[in-house]
Amino acid sequence: MPRSPLQMLDGLLGQEGMESAAHRFVLGGPFGAEPAEVSAARLAHFADAGGLLVETSHSYAKGQAEVAIGPWLRQNPGTLGVATKVGHDFTGADIPLSRDTVHGHVRAALRSLGVETIDVLLYHCDDPDRPVAELADTLVSLVEAGYVRRVGASNWPAQRLSALTAELAERGHTPVASYQFSLAEPDPAHLGGSLHADRAVLDVVGEHRLPLLAWSSQARGYFARTEPREINGRPDPYDTVDNRHRRRRCLELADQLGTRPETVALAWTLHHPQVWPSIGARTTEQIDRSLEARRLQLTDAQVGWLRHGR
Template sequence: MKHIQIKGLDKPVSQLIMGSDFFRLDNPEEVSSILEHYLSIGGNTIDTAFIYCGGESEQAIGKWLDENGNREVMNIFTKGAHHDANGPRVNREAIHSDLLTSLERLRTEYVDLYALHRDDPSVPVGAIVEALNEQVEAGRIRTFGASNWTHQRLQEAADYAERNGLIGFSFSSPNLSLAKANEPFWPGCVSADSDALEWYAATQLPLLSWSAQARGFFSGRFTPENRENADLVRVFYSDANWTRLRRAEQLAQEKGVSAIQIALAYVLNQPFPTGALIGPRSEAEMKSCYVGAQLKLTAGELAWLDLAEATV
Protein backbone atom coordinates (compact mmCIF):
# COMPACT_ATOMS: atom_id res chain seq x y z
CA MET A 1 0.00 0.00 0.00
CA LYS A 2 1.32 3.42 -0.95
CA HIS A 3 1.09 6.23 1.59
CA ILE A 4 1.16 10.01 1.56
CA GLN A 5 2.49 12.37 4.19
CA ILE A 6 0.20 15.02 5.65
CA LYS A 7 1.68 17.93 7.57
CA GLY A 8 1.12 17.61 11.30
CA LEU A 9 0.93 13.81 11.39
CA ASP A 10 3.64 11.43 12.52
CA LYS A 11 2.11 8.45 10.71
CA PRO A 12 1.75 8.54 6.93
CA VAL A 13 -1.76 8.11 5.51
CA SER A 14 -2.53 5.12 3.30
CA GLN A 15 -3.80 6.16 -0.12
CA LEU A 16 -6.86 3.97 0.37
CA ILE A 17 -8.93 5.36 3.25
CA MET A 18 -11.68 3.17 4.67
CA GLY A 19 -15.10 4.78 4.57
CA SER A 20 -17.51 3.96 7.38
CA ASP A 21 -20.90 5.39 6.47
CA PHE A 22 -22.34 1.87 6.84
CA PHE A 23 -20.78 1.16 10.25
CA ARG A 24 -23.43 0.71 12.92
CA LEU A 25 -23.67 -0.75 16.39
CA ASP A 26 -25.88 -3.61 15.19
CA ASN A 27 -23.38 -4.98 12.61
CA PRO A 28 -20.18 -5.44 14.67
CA GLU A 29 -19.21 -8.63 12.81
CA GLU A 30 -19.30 -6.85 9.46
CA VAL A 31 -17.39 -3.86 10.84
CA SER A 32 -14.70 -6.10 12.30
CA SER A 33 -14.45 -8.25 9.16
CA ILE A 34 -14.15 -5.29 6.81
CA LEU A 35 -11.54 -3.57 8.99
CA GLU A 36 -9.49 -6.76 9.22
CA HIS A 37 -9.54 -7.02 5.42
CA TYR A 38 -8.55 -3.36 5.26
CA LEU A 39 -5.61 -3.90 7.62
CA SER A 40 -4.51 -6.89 5.55
CA ILE A 41 -3.94 -4.71 2.46
CA GLY A 42 -1.90 -2.19 4.45
CA GLY A 43 -4.59 0.41 5.15
CA ASN A 44 -4.23 2.59 8.23
CA THR A 45 -6.82 5.41 8.00
CA ILE A 46 -10.58 5.32 8.74
CA ASP A 47 -12.94 8.04 7.56
CA THR A 48 -16.04 8.91 9.57
CA ALA A 49 -18.10 11.95 10.58
CA PHE A 50 -20.19 13.35 13.40
CA ILE A 51 -23.38 12.85 11.37
CA TYR A 52 -22.74 9.37 9.92
CA CYS A 53 -25.46 6.92 10.94
CA GLY A 54 -26.65 9.29 13.65
CA GLY A 55 -23.33 8.95 15.42
CA GLU A 56 -23.20 5.16 15.29
CA SER A 57 -20.33 5.12 12.79
CA GLU A 58 -18.01 6.86 15.25
CA GLN A 59 -19.28 4.67 18.10
CA ALA A 60 -18.68 1.47 16.12
CA ILE A 61 -15.16 2.56 15.27
CA GLY A 62 -14.46 3.47 18.90
CA LYS A 63 -15.69 0.08 20.05
CA TRP A 64 -13.52 -1.72 17.48
CA LEU A 65 -10.44 0.32 18.37
CA ASP A 66 -10.98 -0.31 22.06
CA GLU A 67 -11.56 -4.05 21.73
CA ASN A 68 -8.63 -4.62 19.37
CA GLY A 69 -6.08 -2.18 20.80
CA ASN A 70 -5.56 -0.59 17.39
CA ARG A 71 -5.76 3.09 18.28
CA GLU A 72 -2.08 3.85 17.76
CA VAL A 73 -2.00 1.84 14.53
CA MET A 74 -4.79 3.79 12.87
CA ASN A 75 -5.28 7.35 11.71
CA ILE A 76 -8.79 8.50 12.57
CA PHE A 77 -10.30 11.02 10.16
CA THR A 78 -13.58 12.55 11.29
CA LYS A 79 -15.60 15.59 10.27
CA GLY A 80 -17.87 18.04 12.05
CA ALA A 81 -19.77 21.35 11.94
CA HIS A 82 -22.18 20.05 9.31
CA HIS A 83 -25.31 22.12 8.86
CA ASP A 84 -28.48 21.11 10.67
CA ALA A 85 -32.18 21.86 10.22
CA ASN A 86 -31.51 25.49 11.13
CA GLY A 87 -28.84 25.97 8.49
CA PRO A 88 -25.04 26.35 8.43
CA ARG A 89 -23.12 26.01 11.69
CA VAL A 90 -19.45 26.46 10.76
CA ASN A 91 -18.44 28.31 13.90
CA ARG A 92 -16.26 27.95 17.00
CA GLU A 93 -19.07 26.64 19.19
CA ALA A 94 -20.22 23.94 16.77
CA ILE A 95 -16.67 22.82 16.05
CA HIS A 96 -15.93 22.51 19.76
CA SER A 97 -19.20 20.75 20.63
CA ASP A 98 -19.11 18.28 17.72
CA LEU A 99 -15.46 17.44 18.33
CA LEU A 100 -15.95 16.70 22.02
CA THR A 101 -18.84 14.39 21.16
CA SER A 102 -16.81 12.68 18.43
CA LEU A 103 -13.92 12.07 20.82
CA GLU A 104 -16.26 10.49 23.34
CA ARG A 105 -17.84 8.25 20.72
CA LEU A 106 -14.44 7.25 19.30
CA ARG A 107 -13.08 6.53 22.80
CA THR A 108 -9.96 8.56 22.15
CA GLU A 109 -8.36 11.76 23.39
CA TYR A 110 -7.55 13.04 19.91
CA VAL A 111 -8.24 12.51 16.22
CA ASP A 112 -5.46 12.48 13.68
CA LEU A 113 -7.31 14.31 10.91
CA TYR A 114 -10.25 16.64 11.49
CA ALA A 115 -12.21 18.29 8.70
CA LEU A 116 -15.07 20.75 8.47
CA HIS A 117 -17.81 18.81 6.71
CA ARG A 118 -19.12 21.85 4.83
CA ASP A 119 -18.16 25.48 4.31
CA ASP A 120 -20.16 28.57 5.16
CA PRO A 121 -18.77 31.32 2.92
CA SER A 122 -20.61 33.95 4.96
CA VAL A 123 -18.25 33.29 7.89
CA PRO A 124 -14.87 35.08 7.65
CA VAL A 125 -12.22 32.44 7.08
CA GLY A 126 -9.99 33.88 9.80
CA ALA A 127 -12.44 33.00 12.57
CA ILE A 128 -12.59 29.42 11.32
CA VAL A 129 -8.81 29.03 11.11
CA GLU A 130 -8.44 30.45 14.63
CA ALA A 131 -11.07 28.05 16.04
CA LEU A 132 -9.30 25.06 14.52
CA ASN A 133 -5.92 26.22 15.81
CA GLU A 134 -7.42 26.29 19.30
CA GLN A 135 -8.29 22.60 18.99
CA VAL A 136 -4.76 21.74 17.85
CA GLU A 137 -3.31 23.64 20.80
CA ALA A 138 -5.68 21.78 23.15
CA GLY A 139 -4.37 18.46 21.80
CA ARG A 140 -7.74 17.29 20.49
CA ILE A 141 -6.68 17.13 16.84
CA ARG A 142 -3.31 16.55 15.20
CA THR A 143 -4.06 18.28 11.92
CA PHE A 144 -7.09 19.75 10.18
CA GLY A 145 -8.51 20.22 6.73
CA ALA A 146 -11.71 20.93 4.86
CA SER A 147 -14.27 18.76 3.16
CA ASN A 148 -16.20 20.39 0.31
CA TRP A 149 -14.38 23.72 0.26
CA THR A 150 -13.53 25.45 -3.00
CA HIS A 151 -9.89 25.97 -3.79
CA GLN A 152 -10.45 29.71 -3.62
CA ARG A 153 -11.56 29.49 0.01
CA LEU A 154 -8.69 27.12 0.78
CA GLN A 155 -6.26 29.68 -0.62
CA GLU A 156 -7.91 32.41 1.41
CA ALA A 157 -7.46 30.29 4.55
CA ALA A 158 -3.83 29.58 3.70
CA ASP A 159 -3.14 33.30 3.23
CA TYR A 160 -4.78 34.16 6.54
CA ALA A 161 -2.82 31.51 8.42
CA GLU A 162 0.47 32.66 6.92
CA ARG A 163 -0.20 36.32 7.71
CA ASN A 164 -1.08 35.53 11.31
CA GLY A 165 1.45 32.86 12.16
CA LEU A 166 -1.17 30.12 12.45
CA ILE A 167 -1.47 26.55 11.23
CA GLY A 168 -3.39 26.32 7.98
CA PHE A 169 -5.32 23.53 6.33
CA SER A 170 -3.12 20.49 5.77
CA PHE A 171 -5.47 18.59 3.44
CA SER A 172 -8.72 18.89 1.52
CA SER A 173 -11.48 16.37 0.85
CA PRO A 174 -13.69 17.25 -2.12
CA ASN A 175 -14.98 14.85 -4.72
CA LEU A 176 -12.50 13.94 -7.44
CA SER A 177 -13.28 11.22 -9.94
CA LEU A 178 -12.79 10.38 -13.59
CA ALA A 179 -16.54 10.88 -14.09
CA LYS A 180 -17.26 14.59 -13.79
CA ALA A 181 -20.31 15.65 -11.79
CA ASN A 182 -23.06 17.51 -13.61
CA GLU A 183 -24.22 18.94 -10.29
CA PRO A 184 -23.45 18.31 -6.60
CA PHE A 185 -24.46 14.89 -5.31
CA TRP A 186 -25.64 16.52 -2.07
CA PRO A 187 -26.22 20.25 -1.47
CA GLY A 188 -23.04 22.04 -0.54
CA CYS A 189 -20.73 19.39 -1.97
CA VAL A 190 -17.72 20.38 -4.04
CA SER A 191 -16.08 18.49 -6.92
CA ALA A 192 -12.59 19.40 -8.09
CA ASP A 193 -12.75 20.91 -11.59
CA SER A 194 -9.86 21.64 -13.96
CA ASP A 195 -9.05 24.97 -12.29
CA ALA A 196 -9.00 23.29 -8.89
CA LEU A 197 -6.71 20.53 -10.17
CA GLU A 198 -4.25 23.15 -11.40
CA TRP A 199 -4.34 24.76 -7.95
CA TYR A 200 -3.72 21.44 -6.17
CA ALA A 201 -0.82 20.71 -8.50
CA ALA A 202 0.66 24.14 -7.78
CA THR A 203 0.21 23.98 -4.00
CA GLN A 204 0.70 20.21 -3.55
CA LEU A 205 -2.02 20.21 -0.90
CA PRO A 206 -3.06 16.58 -0.32
CA LEU A 207 -6.53 15.77 -1.67
CA LEU A 208 -8.55 12.95 -0.09
CA SER A 209 -11.37 12.22 -2.54
CA TRP A 210 -14.81 10.97 -1.63
CA SER A 211 -16.76 9.03 -4.29
CA ALA A 212 -13.45 8.50 -6.09
CA GLN A 213 -15.04 5.71 -8.14
CA ALA A 214 -18.13 7.79 -8.94
CA ARG A 215 -20.46 5.62 -6.86
CA GLY A 216 -20.08 2.63 -9.15
CA PHE A 217 -20.42 4.46 -12.48
CA PHE A 218 -17.44 2.46 -13.83
CA SER A 219 -18.60 -0.89 -12.44
CA GLY A 220 -20.29 -2.06 -15.63
CA ARG A 221 -23.75 -2.03 -14.04
CA PHE A 222 -24.85 1.19 -15.75
CA THR A 223 -25.59 2.13 -19.36
CA PRO A 224 -27.14 5.21 -20.96
CA GLU A 225 -30.40 3.26 -21.26
CA ASN A 226 -30.44 2.14 -17.62
CA ARG A 227 -31.89 5.06 -15.72
CA GLU A 228 -33.02 3.26 -12.57
CA ASN A 229 -30.61 5.09 -10.27
CA ALA A 230 -31.98 8.62 -10.34
CA ASP A 231 -29.05 10.13 -8.40
CA LEU A 232 -26.45 8.58 -10.69
CA VAL A 233 -28.40 9.78 -13.74
CA ARG A 234 -28.63 13.27 -12.31
CA VAL A 235 -24.98 13.57 -11.31
CA PHE A 236 -22.93 11.45 -13.72
CA TYR A 237 -24.92 10.67 -16.87
CA SER A 238 -23.45 12.71 -19.72
CA ASP A 239 -22.02 12.04 -23.17
CA ALA A 240 -18.56 13.02 -21.96
CA ASN A 241 -18.71 10.59 -19.03
CA TRP A 242 -19.83 7.71 -21.25
CA THR A 243 -16.79 8.44 -23.42
CA ARG A 244 -14.60 8.40 -20.30
CA LEU A 245 -16.12 5.05 -19.36
CA ARG A 246 -15.37 3.58 -22.80
CA ARG A 247 -11.79 4.79 -22.58
CA ALA A 248 -11.43 3.35 -19.09
CA GLU A 249 -12.73 0.01 -20.38
CA GLN A 250 -10.27 0.10 -23.29
CA LEU A 251 -7.29 0.89 -21.05
CA ALA A 252 -8.43 -1.71 -18.53
CA GLN A 253 -8.46 -4.38 -21.24
CA GLU A 254 -4.93 -3.42 -22.27
CA LYS A 255 -3.69 -3.64 -18.66
CA GLY A 256 -5.65 -6.74 -17.68
CA VAL A 257 -7.72 -5.02 -15.00
CA SER A 258 -11.24 -3.59 -14.70
CA ALA A 259 -12.59 -0.17 -15.64
CA ILE A 260 -13.42 0.65 -12.01
CA GLN A 261 -9.80 -0.06 -11.06
CA ILE A 262 -8.67 2.32 -13.80
CA ALA A 263 -11.05 4.95 -12.39
CA LEU A 264 -9.49 4.55 -8.95
CA ALA A 265 -5.99 4.73 -10.42
CA TYR A 266 -6.94 7.98 -12.16
CA VAL A 267 -7.49 9.61 -8.76
CA LEU A 268 -4.37 8.13 -7.18
CA ASN A 269 -1.98 9.08 -10.00
CA GLN A 270 -2.55 12.83 -10.01
CA PRO A 271 0.52 15.12 -9.95
CA PHE A 272 -0.08 15.96 -6.28
CA PRO A 273 -0.65 13.82 -3.16
CA THR A 274 -4.00 12.04 -3.24
CA GLY A 275 -5.99 9.51 -1.29
CA ALA A 276 -9.32 7.87 -2.02
CA LEU A 277 -12.13 7.11 0.39
CA ILE A 278 -13.40 3.61 -0.39
CA GLY A 279 -16.42 1.64 0.79
CA PRO A 280 -15.92 -2.08 0.00
CA ARG A 281 -18.36 -4.45 1.71
CA SER A 282 -16.47 -7.71 1.03
CA GLU A 283 -12.97 -9.13 0.85
CA ALA A 284 -13.21 -9.34 -2.95
CA GLU A 285 -14.15 -5.67 -3.23
CA MET A 286 -11.29 -4.76 -0.87
CA LYS A 287 -8.81 -6.68 -3.01
CA SER A 288 -10.16 -4.98 -6.13
CA CYS A 289 -9.47 -1.59 -4.55
CA TYR A 290 -5.97 -2.72 -3.63
CA VAL A 291 -5.21 -3.74 -7.22
CA GLY A 292 -6.50 -0.42 -8.53
CA ALA A 293 -4.33 1.46 -6.05
CA GLN A 294 -1.20 -0.28 -7.34
CA LEU A 295 -1.72 0.74 -10.97
CA LYS A 296 0.61 3.27 -12.52
CA LEU A 297 -0.85 5.66 -15.09
CA THR A 298 1.21 8.05 -17.17
CA ALA A 299 0.41 11.72 -17.62
CA GLY A 300 -0.60 10.89 -21.19
CA GLU A 301 -2.99 8.17 -20.04
CA LEU A 302 -4.54 10.50 -17.46
CA ALA A 303 -5.10 13.19 -20.09
CA TRP A 304 -6.57 10.71 -22.56
CA LEU A 305 -8.93 9.22 -19.97
CA ASP A 306 -10.11 12.73 -19.10
CA LEU A 307 -10.68 13.62 -22.79
CA ALA A 308 -7.86 16.18 -22.84
CA GLU A 309 -6.05 14.17 -25.54
CA ALA A 310 -7.40 12.33 -28.57
CA THR A 311 -4.82 9.56 -28.28
CA VAL A 312 -2.60 8.16 -25.56
Protein backbone atom coordinates in the same frame (compact mmCIF):
# COMPACT_ATOMS: atom_id res chain seq x y z
CA MET B 1 13.08 0.34 13.83
CA PRO B 2 9.98 0.22 11.56
CA ARG B 3 7.68 3.19 11.88
CA SER B 4 4.21 2.68 13.31
CA PRO B 5 1.19 3.14 11.02
CA LEU B 6 0.41 6.51 12.59
CA GLN B 7 4.02 7.67 12.18
CA MET B 8 3.76 6.68 8.51
CA LEU B 9 0.48 8.60 8.27
CA ASP B 10 2.13 11.73 9.68
CA GLY B 11 4.88 11.46 7.08
CA LEU B 12 2.51 10.89 4.17
CA LEU B 13 0.37 13.86 5.15
CA GLY B 14 3.54 15.94 5.27
CA GLN B 15 5.26 17.31 2.21
CA GLU B 16 7.86 14.54 2.01
CA GLY B 17 5.31 11.79 1.49
CA MET B 18 3.34 13.15 -1.43
CA GLU B 19 4.79 10.83 -4.05
CA SER B 20 4.03 7.54 -2.26
CA ALA B 21 0.95 5.71 -3.53
CA ALA B 22 1.32 2.64 -1.33
CA HIS B 23 -0.69 3.87 1.64
CA ARG B 24 -2.84 6.67 0.25
CA PHE B 25 -6.14 4.81 0.19
CA VAL B 26 -8.71 5.93 2.75
CA LEU B 27 -11.47 3.59 3.93
CA GLY B 28 -15.02 4.85 4.03
CA GLY B 29 -18.21 2.84 3.98
CA PRO B 30 -21.58 2.42 5.70
CA PHE B 31 -20.31 2.42 9.27
CA GLY B 32 -23.22 2.65 11.70
CA ALA B 33 -25.67 1.35 9.11
CA GLU B 34 -24.45 -2.26 9.05
CA PRO B 35 -23.77 -5.00 11.63
CA ALA B 36 -20.82 -4.22 13.92
CA GLU B 37 -19.02 -7.42 12.95
CA VAL B 38 -19.08 -6.41 9.27
CA SER B 39 -17.48 -3.05 10.07
CA ALA B 40 -14.86 -4.73 12.25
CA ALA B 41 -13.95 -7.24 9.54
CA ARG B 42 -13.58 -4.51 6.95
CA LEU B 43 -11.43 -2.32 9.22
CA ALA B 44 -9.17 -5.23 10.09
CA HIS B 45 -8.82 -6.28 6.47
CA PHE B 46 -7.94 -2.75 5.39
CA ALA B 47 -5.34 -2.41 8.14
CA ASP B 48 -3.81 -5.81 7.29
CA ALA B 49 -3.54 -4.68 3.65
CA GLY B 50 -1.45 -1.66 4.66
CA GLY B 51 -4.19 0.94 4.97
CA LEU B 52 -3.57 3.85 7.32
CA LEU B 53 -6.66 6.04 7.49
CA VAL B 54 -10.40 5.50 7.99
CA GLU B 55 -12.76 8.34 7.05
CA THR B 56 -16.13 9.19 8.57
CA SER B 57 -18.21 12.10 9.87
CA HIS B 58 -19.92 13.14 13.08
CA SER B 59 -23.20 13.23 11.13
CA TYR B 60 -23.05 9.95 9.20
CA ALA B 61 -25.63 7.24 9.94
CA LYS B 62 -27.57 9.75 12.08
CA GLY B 63 -24.58 10.08 14.39
CA GLN B 64 -23.82 6.38 14.69
CA ALA B 65 -20.85 6.04 12.31
CA GLU B 66 -18.22 7.19 14.81
CA VAL B 67 -19.87 5.06 17.50
CA ALA B 68 -19.56 2.01 15.21
CA ILE B 69 -15.87 2.59 14.47
CA GLY B 70 -14.93 3.31 18.08
CA PRO B 71 -14.85 -0.24 19.52
CA TRP B 72 -12.46 -1.47 16.84
CA LEU B 73 -10.16 1.53 17.27
CA ARG B 74 -10.11 0.99 21.06
CA GLN B 75 -9.28 -2.69 20.63
CA ASN B 76 -6.56 -1.96 18.05
CA PRO B 77 -4.87 1.24 19.27
CA GLY B 78 -2.35 2.84 16.92
CA THR B 79 -3.38 0.65 13.97
CA LEU B 80 -5.47 3.06 11.89
CA GLY B 81 -5.68 6.81 11.94
CA VAL B 82 -9.08 8.46 11.68
CA ALA B 83 -10.35 11.44 9.71
CA THR B 84 -13.74 12.83 10.66
CA LYS B 85 -15.82 15.87 9.78
CA VAL B 86 -17.99 18.30 11.70
CA GLY B 87 -20.46 20.89 10.43
CA HIS B 88 -23.57 18.86 9.59
CA ASP B 89 -26.41 17.85 11.87
CA PHE B 90 -27.68 14.28 11.87
CA THR B 91 -29.93 15.02 8.88
CA GLY B 92 -26.94 16.16 6.82
CA ALA B 93 -27.88 19.85 6.95
CA ASP B 94 -25.21 22.52 7.42
CA ILE B 95 -24.93 24.06 10.89
CA PRO B 96 -23.24 27.29 12.05
CA LEU B 97 -19.54 26.73 12.73
CA SER B 98 -19.24 28.62 15.98
CA ARG B 99 -16.23 27.81 18.14
CA ASP B 100 -18.42 26.38 20.92
CA THR B 101 -20.39 24.19 18.51
CA VAL B 102 -17.30 22.86 16.77
CA HIS B 103 -15.50 22.12 20.04
CA GLY B 104 -18.59 20.39 21.40
CA HIS B 105 -18.92 18.17 18.35
CA VAL B 106 -15.22 17.32 18.39
CA ARG B 107 -15.34 16.34 22.06
CA ALA B 108 -18.35 14.13 21.29
CA ALA B 109 -16.46 12.59 18.36
CA LEU B 110 -13.49 11.80 20.61
CA ARG B 111 -15.79 9.99 23.05
CA SER B 112 -17.53 8.04 20.28
CA LEU B 113 -14.29 7.09 18.54
CA GLY B 114 -12.55 6.23 21.78
CA VAL B 115 -9.33 7.98 20.80
CA GLU B 116 -7.33 10.68 22.56
CA THR B 117 -6.65 12.63 19.36
CA ILE B 118 -8.33 12.75 15.95
CA ASP B 119 -5.74 12.52 13.18
CA VAL B 120 -7.56 14.71 10.64
CA LEU B 121 -10.49 16.99 11.49
CA LEU B 122 -12.32 18.64 8.61
CA TYR B 123 -15.06 21.18 8.35
CA HIS B 124 -17.78 19.28 6.50
CA CYS B 125 -19.01 22.53 4.95
CA ASP B 126 -18.28 26.23 4.87
CA ASP B 127 -20.03 28.82 7.00
CA PRO B 128 -19.96 31.80 4.62
CA ASP B 129 -21.36 34.18 7.25
CA ARG B 130 -18.19 33.82 9.32
CA PRO B 131 -14.80 35.34 8.46
CA VAL B 132 -12.26 32.79 7.30
CA ALA B 133 -9.84 34.04 9.99
CA GLU B 134 -12.37 33.10 12.70
CA LEU B 135 -12.83 29.62 11.25
CA ALA B 136 -9.05 29.18 10.98
CA ASP B 137 -8.64 30.23 14.63
CA THR B 138 -11.18 27.60 15.68
CA LEU B 139 -9.26 24.88 13.83
CA VAL B 140 -5.96 25.92 15.37
CA SER B 141 -7.54 25.98 18.82
CA LEU B 142 -8.49 22.33 18.35
CA VAL B 143 -4.87 21.44 17.65
CA GLU B 144 -3.66 23.48 20.61
CA ALA B 145 -6.18 21.73 22.85
CA GLY B 146 -4.74 18.36 21.78
CA TYR B 147 -8.03 17.27 20.22
CA VAL B 148 -6.74 16.91 16.64
CA ARG B 149 -3.44 16.59 14.76
CA ARG B 150 -4.30 17.94 11.30
CA VAL B 151 -7.13 20.19 10.18
CA GLY B 152 -8.79 21.13 6.93
CA ALA B 153 -12.00 21.68 5.01
CA SER B 154 -14.41 19.84 2.75
CA ASN B 155 -16.70 21.36 0.12
CA TRP B 156 -15.48 24.95 0.39
CA PRO B 157 -15.53 27.25 -2.65
CA ALA B 158 -12.05 27.59 -4.10
CA GLN B 159 -11.69 31.24 -3.10
CA ARG B 160 -12.55 30.49 0.51
CA LEU B 161 -10.25 27.43 0.54
CA SER B 162 -7.41 29.63 -0.71
CA ALA B 163 -8.12 32.17 2.04
CA LEU B 164 -8.27 29.44 4.69
CA THR B 165 -4.96 28.04 3.46
CA ALA B 166 -3.35 31.47 3.79
CA GLU B 167 -4.79 32.01 7.27
CA LEU B 168 -3.63 28.61 8.46
CA ALA B 169 -0.18 29.11 6.91
CA GLU B 170 0.21 32.25 9.02
CA ARG B 171 -0.54 30.08 12.04
CA GLY B 172 1.91 27.35 11.04
CA HIS B 173 -0.51 24.81 9.57
CA THR B 174 -1.14 23.28 6.14
CA PRO B 175 -4.75 22.16 5.70
CA VAL B 176 -6.08 18.93 4.26
CA ALA B 177 -8.72 19.44 1.55
CA SER B 178 -11.63 17.10 0.86
CA TYR B 179 -13.73 17.15 -2.32
CA GLN B 180 -15.25 14.78 -4.81
CA PHE B 181 -12.54 13.83 -7.31
CA SER B 182 -12.45 11.03 -9.85
CA LEU B 183 -12.03 10.32 -13.54
CA ALA B 184 -15.77 10.95 -13.91
CA GLU B 185 -16.60 14.64 -13.64
CA PRO B 186 -20.10 14.97 -12.13
CA ASP B 187 -22.95 17.19 -13.17
CA PRO B 188 -23.05 19.63 -10.20
CA ALA B 189 -26.80 20.07 -10.59
CA HIS B 190 -27.26 16.49 -9.35
CA LEU B 191 -24.47 16.34 -6.76
CA GLY B 192 -26.71 17.35 -3.88
CA GLY B 193 -24.89 20.56 -3.00
CA SER B 194 -21.48 18.98 -2.50
CA LEU B 195 -18.51 20.26 -4.48
CA HIS B 196 -16.33 18.56 -7.06
CA ALA B 197 -12.62 19.39 -7.16
CA ASP B 198 -12.84 21.54 -10.28
CA ARG B 199 -9.97 23.40 -11.92
CA ALA B 200 -10.15 26.28 -9.45
CA VAL B 201 -9.96 23.95 -6.44
CA LEU B 202 -7.17 21.90 -8.00
CA ASP B 203 -5.20 25.09 -8.62
CA VAL B 204 -5.33 25.85 -4.88
CA VAL B 205 -4.43 22.26 -4.00
CA GLY B 206 -1.53 22.22 -6.43
CA GLU B 207 -0.15 25.64 -5.57
CA HIS B 208 -0.05 24.91 -1.85
CA ARG B 209 0.62 21.15 -2.11
CA LEU B 210 -2.40 20.25 -0.04
CA PRO B 211 -3.31 16.61 0.57
CA LEU B 212 -6.66 16.03 -1.15
CA LEU B 213 -8.98 13.40 0.34
CA ALA B 214 -11.02 12.37 -2.69
CA TRP B 215 -14.46 11.13 -1.75
CA SER B 216 -16.45 9.17 -4.34
CA SER B 217 -13.11 8.42 -5.96
CA GLN B 218 -14.81 5.59 -7.85
CA ALA B 219 -17.75 7.78 -8.88
CA ARG B 220 -20.15 5.69 -6.79
CA GLY B 221 -19.49 2.60 -8.87
CA TYR B 222 -20.11 4.32 -12.20
CA PHE B 223 -17.26 2.54 -14.02
CA ALA B 224 -18.46 -0.88 -12.87
CA ARG B 225 -21.95 -0.35 -14.37
CA THR B 226 -23.32 -0.17 -17.86
CA GLU B 227 -26.90 0.89 -17.10
CA PRO B 228 -27.98 4.28 -15.69
CA ARG B 229 -29.47 4.45 -12.20
CA GLU B 230 -30.77 6.97 -9.70
CA ILE B 231 -28.77 7.85 -6.57
CA ASN B 232 -30.69 9.00 -3.50
CA GLY B 233 -33.73 9.63 -5.66
CA ARG B 234 -31.82 11.88 -8.08
CA PRO B 235 -30.33 11.20 -11.51
CA ASP B 236 -26.82 9.78 -11.35
CA PRO B 237 -24.57 12.88 -11.42
CA TYR B 238 -21.89 10.88 -13.22
CA ASP B 239 -24.04 9.67 -16.11
CA THR B 240 -23.04 12.30 -18.68
CA VAL B 241 -22.01 11.99 -22.30
CA ASP B 242 -18.36 12.75 -21.49
CA ASN B 243 -18.29 10.19 -18.69
CA ARG B 244 -19.81 7.50 -20.89
CA HIS B 245 -16.87 8.00 -23.25
CA ARG B 246 -14.46 7.83 -20.30
CA ARG B 247 -16.06 4.60 -19.12
CA ARG B 248 -15.73 3.13 -22.60
CA ARG B 249 -12.03 4.05 -22.67
CA CYS B 250 -11.57 2.48 -19.22
CA LEU B 251 -13.11 -0.72 -20.48
CA GLU B 252 -10.83 -0.70 -23.53
CA LEU B 253 -7.68 -0.14 -21.44
CA ALA B 254 -8.81 -2.68 -18.85
CA ASP B 255 -9.07 -5.31 -21.58
CA GLN B 256 -5.50 -4.52 -22.63
CA LEU B 257 -4.19 -4.66 -19.06
CA GLY B 258 -6.17 -7.69 -17.92
CA THR B 259 -8.09 -5.89 -15.19
CA ARG B 260 -11.45 -4.26 -14.49
CA PRO B 261 -12.58 -0.82 -15.77
CA GLU B 262 -13.26 0.46 -12.24
CA THR B 263 -9.69 -0.49 -11.29
CA VAL B 264 -8.35 1.52 -14.21
CA ALA B 265 -10.48 4.50 -13.17
CA LEU B 266 -9.18 4.31 -9.60
CA ALA B 267 -5.61 4.03 -10.86
CA TRP B 268 -6.24 7.26 -12.78
CA THR B 269 -7.17 8.96 -9.50
CA LEU B 270 -4.20 7.47 -7.68
CA HIS B 271 -1.88 8.73 -10.44
CA HIS B 272 -2.30 12.22 -8.96
CA PRO B 273 0.32 12.29 -6.18
CA GLN B 274 -1.47 14.68 -3.83
CA VAL B 275 -4.73 12.72 -3.91
CA TRP B 276 -5.86 10.23 -1.25
CA PRO B 277 -8.72 8.21 -2.80
CA SER B 278 -11.48 7.31 -0.35
CA ILE B 279 -13.02 3.93 -1.14
CA GLY B 280 -16.53 3.22 0.09
CA ALA B 281 -16.08 -0.54 0.12
CA ARG B 282 -18.87 -2.58 1.69
CA THR B 283 -16.99 -5.90 1.67
CA THR B 284 -13.42 -7.09 2.07
CA GLU B 285 -13.55 -8.29 -1.55
CA GLN B 286 -14.30 -4.75 -2.69
CA ILE B 287 -11.32 -3.50 -0.68
CA ASP B 288 -9.08 -5.97 -2.50
CA ARG B 289 -10.45 -4.92 -5.89
CA SER B 290 -9.74 -1.29 -5.10
CA LEU B 291 -6.23 -1.99 -3.86
CA GLU B 292 -5.44 -3.66 -7.19
CA ALA B 293 -5.18 -0.13 -8.58
CA ARG B 294 -1.82 0.18 -6.81
CA ARG B 295 -0.22 -2.24 -9.26
CA LEU B 296 -1.34 -0.34 -12.37
CA GLN B 297 1.36 2.13 -13.35
CA LEU B 298 -0.47 4.25 -15.89
CA THR B 299 1.60 6.45 -18.18
CA ASP B 300 0.97 10.16 -18.49
CA ALA B 301 -0.29 9.49 -22.01
CA GLN B 302 -2.80 6.92 -20.76
CA VAL B 303 -3.95 9.27 -18.01
CA GLY B 304 -4.55 12.04 -20.52
CA TRP B 305 -6.29 9.72 -22.96
CA LEU B 306 -8.64 8.34 -20.29
CA ARG B 307 -9.71 11.85 -19.35
CA HIS B 308 -9.75 13.66 -22.70
CA GLY B 309 -9.69 10.94 -25.37
CA ARG B 310 -6.47 12.19 -26.86
